Amino acid sequence: MDQSVENKKYAPIGVFDSGVGGLTVAREIMRQLPRERIIYFGDTARVPYGSKSRETIIRYSRQIIHFLESKGVKAIVVACNTASAFALEEIRPEMKMPIIGVVKPGARVAAGLTRNGRIGVIGTEGTVGSHIYTEMIHRHNPQAEVLGKACPLFVPLVEEGWLKDPVTIEVAKRYLSSFQESDIDTLILGCTHYPLLRSMIHEIMGEQVNLVNPAYETAQGLKRLLEQHDLVNDGQEAREPMYQFYVSDAAEKFKNFANSILPCEIEKARLIHIEE
Amino acid sequence: MDQSVENKKYAPIGVFDSGVGGLTVAREIMRQLPRERIIYFGDTARVPYGSKSRETIIRYSRQIIHFLESKGVKAIVVACNTASAFALEEIRPEMKMPIIGVVKPGARVAAGLTRNGRIGVIGTEGTVGSHIYTEMIHRHNPQAEVLGKACPLFVPLVEEGWLKDPVTIEVAKRYLSSFQESDIDTLILGCTHYPLLRSMIHEIMGEQVNLVNPAYETAQGLKRLLEQHDLVNDGQEAREPMYQFYVSDAAEKFKNFANSILPCEIEKARLIHIEE
Numbered sequence: 001m002d003q004s005v006e007n008k009k010y011a012p013i014g015v016f017d018s019g020v021g022g023l024t025v026a027r028e029i030m031r032q033l034p035r036e037r038i039i040y041f042g043d044t045a046r047v048p049y050g051s052k053s054r055e056t057i058i059r060y061s062r063q064i065i066h067f068l069e070s071k072g073v074k075a076i077v078v079a080c081n082t083a084s085a086f087a088l089e090e091i092r093p094e095m096k097m098p099i100i101g102v103v104k105p106g107a108r109v110a111a112g113l114t115r116n117g118r119i120g121v122i123g124t125e126g127t128v129g130s131h132i133y134t135e136m137i138h139r140h141n142p143q144a145e146v147l148g149k150a151c152p153l154f155v156p157l158v159e160e161g162w163l164k165d166p167v168t169i170e171v172a173k174r175y176l177s178s179f180q181e182s183d184i185d186t187l188i189l190g191c192t193h194y195p196l197l198r199s200m201i202h203e204i205m206g207e208q209v210n211l212v213n214p215a216y217e218t219a220q221g222l223k224r225l226l227e228q229h230d231l232v233n234d235g236q237e238a239r240e241p242m243y244q245f246y247v248s249d250a251a252e253k254f255k256n257f258a259n260s261i262l263p264c265e266i267e268k269a270r271l272i273h274i275e276e
Numbered sequence: 277m278d279q280s281v282e283n284k285k286y287a288p289i290g291v292f293d294s295g296v297g298g299l300t301v302a303r304e305i306m307r308q309l310p311r312e313r314i315i316y317f318g319d320t321a322r323v324p325y326g327s328k329s330r331e332t333i334i335r336y337s338r339q340i341i342h343f344l345e346s347k348g349v350k351a352i353v354v355a356c357n358t359a360s361a362f363a364l365e366e367i368r369p370e371m372k373m374p375i376i377g378v379v380k381p382g383a384r385v386a387a388g389l390t391r392n393g394r395i396g397v398i399g400t401e402g403t404v405g406s407h408i409y410t411e412m413i414h415r416h417n418p419q420a421e422v423l424g425k426a427c428p429l430f431v432p433l434v435e436e437g438w439l440k441d442p443v444t445i446e447v448a449k450r451y452l453s454s455f456q457e458s459d460i461d462t463l464i465l466g467c468t469h470y471p472l473l474r475s476m477i478h479e480i481m482g483e484q485v486n487l488v489n490p491a492y493e494t495a496q497g498l499k500r501l502l503e504q505h506d507l508v509n510d511g512q513e514a515r516e517p518m519y520q521f522y523v524s525d526a527a528e529k530f531k532n533f534a535n536s537i538l539p540c541e542i543e544k545a546r547l548i549h550i551e552e
Contacts, residue, residue: 045332046322051435056321056525156432159327167450170443249332275551 009233012037012244013222014068014076016061019047020257021155021192022079025102027262028219029077030243033226035235038243039071043274045248048155049082050124050191057126061087063274065095067246074231077222078102081123081190081214085132098225103127105221106188106214107136113210114186117144120179120209123190125150133190147182151175151191158193159257169200176204186210196261245269285509288313288520289498290344290352292337295323296533297431297468298355301378303538304495305353306519309502311511314519315347319550321524324431325358326400326467333402337363339550341371343522350507353498354378357399357466357490361408374501379403381497382464382490383412389486390462393420396455396485399466401426409466423458427451427467434469435533445476452480462486472537521545 015026019042026040041064043049049057061083068076076099078084084101092099110119110133121133128148137144154175157168179187187209189195195213202211226232243266247254251269258266291302295318302316317340319325325333337359344352351374354360360377368375386395386409397409404424413420430451433444455463463485465471471489478487502508519542523530527545534542 045328047327051323051526051529052321053526152436153429153432156429160428167443167446170446174443250327250329253327 008074009231010037011072011074012039014039014041014065014071014073015079016041016043016064016068016076016083017080017192018042018049018082019044020159020254023258023261024192024195024213025077025079025215025218026243028215029222030263032219033223033233035233036226037233037241039068039073040243040245041068041274042245042247042254042269044250044254045274048124049080050126050152050155052082052126054086054126054130057083057086058090060274061091065091065099067272067274069097073097075099075222075226075229077218079192079215079218081192082126085127085130098229098231100218100221100225102192102214102218103132103190104136105217106190106212107133108140109217110186110188110210110212111137111140111144113212114141114144116183116185117141118182118184118186119144119146120182120184120187121146121148121190122151122154122175122187122194123148124155125152127190133188147179147184149175149178151194154191154197155193158196163196164200168197169204172197172200172204176201179205184209186212188212188214190214246272248272248274284350285507286313287348287350288315290315290317290341290347290349291355292317292319292340292344292352292359293356293468294318294325294358295320296435296530299534299537300468300471300489301353301355301491301494302519304491305498306539308495309499309509311509312502313509313517315344315349316519316521317344317550318521318523318530318545320526320530321550324400325356326402326428326431328358328402330362330402330406333359333362334366336550337367341367341375343548343550345373349373351375351498351502351505353494355468355491355494357468358402361403361406374505374507376494376497376501378468378490378494379408379466380412381493382466382488383409384416385493386462386464386486386488387413387416387420389488390417390420392459392461393417394458394460394462395420395422396458396460396463397422397424397466398427398430398451398463398470399424400431401428403466409464423455423460425451425454427470430467430473431469434472439472440476444473445480448473448476448480452477455481460485462488464488464490466490522548524548524550
């Protein structure tokens with residue numbers, strides 16, 4: 001057997017996001033693929049991505065992918081809806097290794113789940129304005145009607161820690177009211193912060209609406225992708241450390257947030273200057 | 277008379293902020309110094325600054341100041357509380373031209389206005405956590421008690437346009453409640469977005485509390501600084517354009533916001549890559 005292919009299996013998976021949101025994706029990978037190592041990068045110096053332009057997001061994503069490549073990763077997960085929407089298709093042809101975003105897996109599942117063909121998508125301005133979910137859903141279900149709604153206050157509310165707060169409930173009701181009349185039966189949580197508001201959104205939307213969490217679907221998609229490329233870590237060669245975290249700013253704050261949502265305790269997040 | 281000094285008078289003033297907030301400062305300069313030209317830079321690709329670290333803010337501020345110097349400005353206004361708090365004292369010794377921030381002018385006025393010696397400061401996490409207002413107030417009034425409160429949701433609420441919204445009122449009441457028991461008589465609006473919430477904050481705090489808007493005081497301070505350095509534009513040589521705007525991202529969105537709060541119509545905002 002080719003030694004280099006064999007070694008590649010033990011390489012880590014690169015996961016990146018604009019900040020802490022992508023940790024909900026890393027968490028799913030840890031749960032579903034417990035033998036895989038992860039190198040996570042959070043672009044906390046330039047967060048948020050949701051209000052920035054396509055060109056800027058592509059430039060930032062390229063810088064981060066080069067950094068992850070320099071760390072020897074075997075595959076890359078774009079754990080940010082805005083970067084998946086704006087940068088993934090642009091960058092994929094330049095890549096030598098498998099890369100997966102969060103949009104396609106979520107779109108595929110939503111397209112299959114809906115019974116009445118009416119799907120809602122909530123996300124940042126960038127993600128919703130890109131209409132990428134509509135495009136991806138139509139590949140699987142061309143008849144589906146897709147209704148988008150940007151929810152720019154959800155990210156700062158989550159980062160403020162007001163997860164079950166009356167203010168957040170009021171904001172959520174306001175944002176989600178546009179779906180009340182449109183009779184959707186499936187709603188995509190199209191931003192990696194939103195799974196942290198899942199139970200609140202479920203209560204507002206009611207039992208009859210399926211909530212799709214792309215983080216879960218992305219970990220499933222990653223598993224298939226690693227199998228296709230014969231890159232699954234079979235765990236025969238245990239290597240430390242399992243999980244490494246890099247950020248472009250405010251490492252201590254990142255660490256505290258990470259420790260509040262990850263299943264494992266992280267010891268440190270390393271600071272790097274991604275622009276250079 | 278020295279020709280180069282004379283020419284310098286007609287040079288523009290460089291004004292910068294993390295994004296659109298500093299436009300409230302630019303607006304005051306336009307009102308109080310209508311003969312001065314302005315080159316404004318909004319770092320919209322890396323907004324917000326309020327949650328970022330001191331080191332990052334210093335690095336970003338240096339990049340922007342180099343850009344403004346390359347445009348031939350005669351003085352610089354740091355129209356961002358976080359950058360004033362973290363970067364101004366660090367960068368001033370490196371500068372050949374006058375530079376002024378928004379913290380000192382606001383602190384000076386608040387120190388003089390208070391009757392009971394109890395002053396509140398609201399701002400971003402960065403500004404409040406730096407205790408820079410306390411330090412500056414104590415230079416003028418060493419006995420004053422200064423109480424800070426970070427209000428991280430105010431900026432996204434302003435940028436969402438929910439200026440007189442019940443949600444914003446509820447958030448403001450929550451943030452400001454910490455001042456109810458402490459009997460302050462003066463409150464500094466320590467973030468350039470906050471003057472846009474001024475009437476709401478006034479209503480919650482009541483008549484007995486003076487609101488200090490550092491944008492106004494900064495324009496006054498700039499006027500004195502230009503006089504000291506013999507740099508006042510006497511308007512004898514009219515030069516176009518009066519006002520120029522540069523941003524690091526999303527120029528169209530910036531232009532629309534600017535046109536909603538500035539006294540003059542701006543035609544365009546130019547996009548530049550500030551990192552390079």
